[in-house]
Amino acid sequence: MCLAVPAKIVKLDGPNATVEVRGLTRTANVAFIDDPAVGDFVLLHAGFAIRKWSAEDVAEFDRIMKEVEEAAAECDQEEKP
Amino acid sequence: MSFSSTLLSMSSLMRELGRPVKIMEICGTHTMAAFRSGLRTLMPKGLSLLSGPGCPVCVTHDGYVDQAIALAHRPDVTVATFGDMLRVPGSEQSLEQARAEGASVRVVYSPLDALQMAREQPQRKIVFLGVGFETTAPTIGWTILQAAQEKLSNYRVLCAHKTIPNAMEALLSSGEVKVDGFMCPGHVSAIIGSNAYEFIPRKHGVPCVVAGFEPSDMAITMEMILRQLTEKCPRVEIQYQRAVTREGNAKAQETLKRAFVECDAEWRGLGTIPASGLAIASKYAAHDAAPLLAGLPLPAAKKHTGCRCGEVLRGVITPPECPLFRKRCTPATPVGACMVSSEGTCAAYYKYAAIKP
Numbered sequence: 082m083c084l085a086v087p088a089k090i091v092k093l094d095g096p097n098a099t100v101e102v103r104g105l106t107r108t109a110n111v112a113f114i115d116d117p118a119v120g121d122f123v124l125l126h127a128g129f130a131i132r133k134w135s136a137e138d139v140a141e142f143d144r145i146m147k148e149v150e151e152a153a154a155e156c157d158q159e160e161k162p
Numbered sequence: 163m164s165f166s167s168t169l170l171s172m173s174s175l176m177r178e179l180g181r182p183v184k185i186m187e188i189c190g191t192h193t194m195a196a197f198r199s200g201l202r203t204l205m206p207k208g209l210s211l212l213s214g215p216g217c218p219v220c221v222t223h224d225g226y227v228d229q230a231i232a233l234a235h236r237p238d239v240t241v242a243t244f245g246d247m248l249r250v251p252g253s254e255q256s257l258e259q260a261r262a263e264g265a266s267v268r269v270v271y272s273p274l275d276a277l278q279m280a281r282e283q284p285q286r287k288i289v290f291l292g293v294g295f296e297t298t299a300p301t302i303g304w305t306i307l308q309a310a311q312e313k314l315s316n317y318r319v320l321c322a323h324k325t326i327p328n329a330m331e332a333l334l335s336s337g338e339v340k341v342d343g344f345m346c347p348g349h350v351s352a353i354i355g356s357n358a359y360e361f362i363p364r365k366h367g368v369p370c371v372v373a374g375f376e377p378s379d380m381a382i383t384m385e386m387i388l389r390q391l392t393e394k395c396p397r398v399e400i401q402y403q404r405a406v407t408r409e410g411n412a413k414a415q416e417t418l419k420r421a422f423v424e425c426d427a428e429w430r431g432l433g434t435i436p437a438s439g440l441a442i443a444s445k446y447a448a449h450d451a452a453p454l455l456a457g458l459p460l461p462a463a464k465k466h467t468g469c470r471c472g473e474v475l476r477g478v479i480t481p482p483e484c485p486l487f488r489k490r491c492t493p494a495t496p497v498g499a500c501m502v503s504s505e506g507t508c509a510a511y512y513k514y515a516a517i518k519p
């Protein structure tokens with residue numbers, strides 16, 4: 082239940098933001114974030130941004146996800162007869 | 163450090179320690195991630211990963227589900243909930259079964275959706291099921307403050323929020339399970355900050371490391387805990403630096419403080435733990451759904467089903483030790499909450515652990 086996903090702020094209107102999550106657009110609340118700005122990456126939980134991410138954080142996340150995906154692909158390869 | 167060198171380092175630290183080590187995670191997402199990624203099978207011999215009471219749905223007691231169902235049957239109420247709660251068994255039925263019988267239950271992705279329902283349907287009372295730990299509670303707290311500001315008197319919350327650090331304290335002081343280290347929940351800690359765990363190494367001498375959710379995050383976390391054990395220097399560390407600071411999220415904490423007050427809370431399997439729950443602050447009593455329960459019939463507590471969820475949640479047994487596991491209790495026919503929730507320990511074992519006769 083405590084799952085959170087990275088999202089990018091594309092529009093802001095007070096505490097309400099439009100964010101992009103893996104290519105999809107959705108609304109989010111950014112009341113818990115200091116100085117939110119368009120272009121910021123945030124960690125999204127239950128429709129709320131709970132933490133701002135730096136560009137390095139996002140790059141690290143992408144790198145880890147890539148590693149995981151590659152490892153999964155290797156496993157799939159091995160499973161094939 | 164690469165993933166494989168972390169695993170090697172874990173093995174050499176285990177050799178140095180020369181004894182079995184039990185690490186407990188307290189987050190349903192960690193439970194699932196450890197299984198799904200295969201991390202459990204890669205861990206050195208002697209190192210085990212126990213699941214604690216980290217699935218909010220699983221630790222919610224039957225009586226709460228009964229209350230939610232009773233409210234959903236009121237003709238003037240719609241119950242809005244995160245999807246995870248839908249199939250959790252109450253004393254007689256689940257919210258999903260109640261919905262099939264005509265109770266008004268709506269699954270939402272965010273409490274903001276429930277707040278919007280309250281705006282759009284002023285003639286109905288919208289009751290949001292406030293279940294979850296410190297990650298989720300501020301989001302619901304925010305909707306309570308917002309409803310008060312907008313004078314949306316038809317928005318209410320049935321509050322059963324729980325907080326993690328005092329549950330860890332209760333587990334340790336019971337002495338029932340020996341835990342050598344805690345893998346602390348990543349997103350709960352993003353809100354409360356790692357300082358919230360400082361009392362654990364100080365009082366109990368048990369290392370605490372806040373972990374991210376990728377396999378490499380979790381492996382590095384275990385390595386950090388093993389290193390603390392070899393150094394005999396238990397402390398609080400943050401592996402998940404991408405999301406967690408020592409202080410946490412000040413704005414979310416402020417929302418928690420305004421919307422809620424600390425209370426004792428009943429945990430499935432752990433009983434009542436002092437100061438481990440959140441109740442709606444008296445200033446916002448108009449948004450508390452509990453008074454709507456007055457006069458509603460509630461079923462008698464369920465007779466014993468044989469479910470051993472309580473012991474699973476305390477880390478005393480693993481699911482395969484429950485006689486009902488994989489027999490009477492499966493995800494299609496769950497007997498207890500730990501088999502229902504996608505983050506439940508029994509569901510994780512069912513899905514991923516090798517079948518042992």
Ligand code: SF4
Nearest residue numbers: 470471484491498508
């Ligand atoms: S396997 Fe089923 S009955 Fe046994 S403890 Fe888990 S949820 Fe309860």
